[in-house]
Structure formats: C-alpha cells, structure tokens
Amino acid sequence: xxxxxxxxxxxxxxxxxxxxxxxxxxxxxxxxxxxxxxxxxxxxxxxxxxxxxxxxxxxxxxxxxxxxxxxxxxxxxxxxxxxxxxxxxxxxxxxxxxxxxxxxxxxxxxxxxxxxxxxxxxxxxxxxxxxxxxxxxxxxxxxxxxxxxxxxxxxxxxxxxxxxxxxxxxxxxxxxxxxxxxxxxxxxxxxxxxxxxxxxxxxxxxxxxxxxxxxxxxxxxxxxxxxxxxxxxxxxxxxxxxxxxxxxxxxxxxxxxxxxxxxxxxxxxxxxxxxxxxxxxxxxxxxxxxxxxxxxxxxxxxxxxxxxxxxxxxxxxxxxxxxxxxxxxxxxxxxxxxxxxxxxxxxxxxxxxxxxxxxxxxxxxxxxxxxxxxxxx
Ligand SMILES: [Zn+2]
Ligand SMILES: [Zn+2]
Numbered sequence: 001x002x003x004x005x006x007x008x009x010x011x012x013x014x015x016x017x018x019x020x021x022x023x024x025x026x027x028x029x030x031x032x033x034x035x036x037x038x039x040x041x042x043x044x045x046x047x048x049x050x051x052x053x054x055x056x057x058x059x060x061x062x063x064x065x066x067x068x069x070x071x072x073x074x075x076x077x078x079x080x081x082x083x084x085x086x087x088x089x090x091x092x093x094x095x096x097x098x099x100x101x102x103x104x105x106x107x108x109x110x111x112x113x114x115x116x117x118x119x120x121x122x123x124x125x126x127x128x129x130x131x132x133x134x135x136x137x138x139x140x141x142x143x144x145x146x147x148x149x150x151x152x153x154x155x156x157x158x159x160x161x162x163x164x165x166x167x168x169x170x171x172x173x174x175x176x177x178x179x180x181x182x183x184x185x186x187x188x189x190x191x192x193x194x195x196x197x198x199x200x201x202x203x204x205x206x207x208x209x210x211x212x213x214x215x216x217x218x219x220x221x222x223x224x225x226x227x228x229x230x231x232x233x234x235x236x237x238x239x240x241x242x243x244x245x246x247x248x249x250x251x252x253x254x255x256x257x258x259x260x261x262x263x264x265x266x267x268x269x270x271x272x273x274x275x276x277x278x279x280x281x282x283x284x285x286x287x288x289x290x291x292x293x294x295x296x297x298x299x300x301x302x303x304x305x306x307x308x309x310x311x312x313x314x315x316x317x318x319x320x321x322x323x324x325x326x327x328x329x330x331x332x333x334x335x336x337x338x339x340x341x342x343x344x345x346x347x348x349x350x351x352x353x354x355x356x357x358x359x360x361x362x363x364x365x366x367x368x369x370x371x372x373x374x375x376x377x
Pocket of ligand 1: 350
C-alpha cells in the first residue's frame, strides 16, 4: 500500500503546486487565511506589509508575546521535478522550502489553537517577499505590527547538505547583512569608425571591475566583509557603435550593520573617483537590502535546549551564515533567534531547480517550535 502523506505534507504539497513570486503571494495568503480562520484565533491580520498574514492566540495565563515567522514567497525558477505536486505555475516554484516552513507554522498554529496552556500570547506570522528582502521590512513598517508589541521572535530555515533535523545556531550575528548596488556609467556614443569622437565607459568599467574583483583581500578581515561582482554589461550587441553606458552589479556583505555603512561608503567613493577621472556621468541604486540577523543570547539558548530535548543534534557555529535572511528586520524590532535545520545530505541545494522541501522535516521542526511556545519567559 502506498504511504499516505500526513495532513501537513499534503498542505505543503498543495502550497508547492501553486507558488507565487515575492510581493504577489495573494492566493497563498488566501489559503493560509482560510486555514487560520477555522482555528479561530483571537486576532487575525491580513494584508500585513502587503500580503502578510498573522494570527494571534491568547494563552490561559498572562505573559510575554512571542512570534513565530515563516515566508509566503517562491522563486522565479522553473521546476525540473516531475512528481505529482510539481509547480503548476511556469517559471515559478518553491525552491527555498517556504512551502515547508508554512506547513510547519500551520502545524504550530493548530496546536496553539487547541491547547491554550501557555502564558501570554503567541503569534504565527506568514510574511511576504522574503527573497527580495522587502517583506520583513514592510511588515515591521506596518503600524499593526508595532501595535502587536512582540517580545520575542523565532524562525528557522531549512538547509540541504546538513543531516536531516540537525540544528545549527549561534548567538550574535547569525546571517550577514547584504545589499546590491547597481552602478551605471554614462559616456557618449560614437560611430565605431571614430571612437575618438565619443566617450566610451569601457576603460572605467574595466578599471572598476579589476578593483572590485580584488578588493576583498584589502577589506578589514576581523569579520566578514566582502564584495561580489554579480553582473556587468557594456553597450549593446552591434558592431557599428561605441557604447555610451556600462553597468556593474555588486553585492556587498558584512557581519554587522555598522560595517555595512562603511563598506557602502568605500564602494561609492571608488565609483565616484573613477567616474570623475574618466569624465563620465554616474548613477547608483541600492537593491535588496538585508539587515544582519542578530540572535539574542537567551532566545538562542532556548532554541538549542528545545531542540536537544526533542532529540535533535545541535551544532554551535563560530561563524555567521554568509547568506542574508530578512528576519534581521524582525529581530531588530524584538529579541529573537533564527536557526538552520538540516534538510538532509542527499538533496539539491535551495534555489536549485530540482530542490523540494523534505516532508520528513515538517513534524520534527514543528516539535521544536511547540516546545518553545509552551515555555515561559
Ligand atoms: Zn531563498
Ligand atoms: Zn528562504
């Protein structure tokens, strides 16, 4: 007889079938809202920071307000899997496991609804647009979030390449701060037969690329501080014209939010000096900004102890994860902890077209959150 997936695995697979991009998670938010409505929470908020949904359950005794966060969005990746629950939306799929994270938090919500023996209030938050970094910032900026007066917040992210169910955590910076910078250099085009009549940005672009590709060794190395060149473009395909514009895309990454301010300034100065020396116009734009996600000491210990008591292996990291997670915006508003949960050694990495969240991880992950939710502050 074929093994029947649990109701949580079925929910996860249903969400997997109907993925939506960051900021456009309307149907997903509706599905979640319907699920939460039948649990009869004390408060149900929709349209939080865009498409976000939050349900609050009041406990039997007074106490703190704790929040558990997951994400609604999928990625602009075409799924290569052929299984029955494959994405029905061409070019969009859940390749970060947010479908799994949602199923975990739905399971937690269901338990909170039926057993109110906790102290204080517990909120489950389904936030939009995690992949762009815009969602958590928008949720935090929503006045209804501030009114919730959250004391603590918790989140996890699954990670392939780590044994299934292993918890990795550290106090202090857990995920780095990062931001994208689009640099555009403006010169003047000319006929390719008379390059001297134009002002090609090619030499300046080459100079900047060389600088940015070698800059990491000269940045302060007492913490993570790095620049990655992510794209570049010069002119258009064609053989008769000297280009007028060049573009370079960079991603800046640091361990602390304060060091990010310095690295941003260093980068801008290099671009400005170069543009000036070459007599070019300069345009810069920041994109996809993520704050460092900083774990509070008490909340971190709480996660580790809860995981250990549920039989999970807990590994303490000495370096933060280089990836950025926008949970940093939420844990800047209330003390909190984010941790990584191993998704198994043999599965494709997140953001890989063949990735699929392992259903076997749903209930163990739910167990950790349930264990935390019924503790007192
Ligand atoms: Zn992702
Ligand atoms: Zn993710």
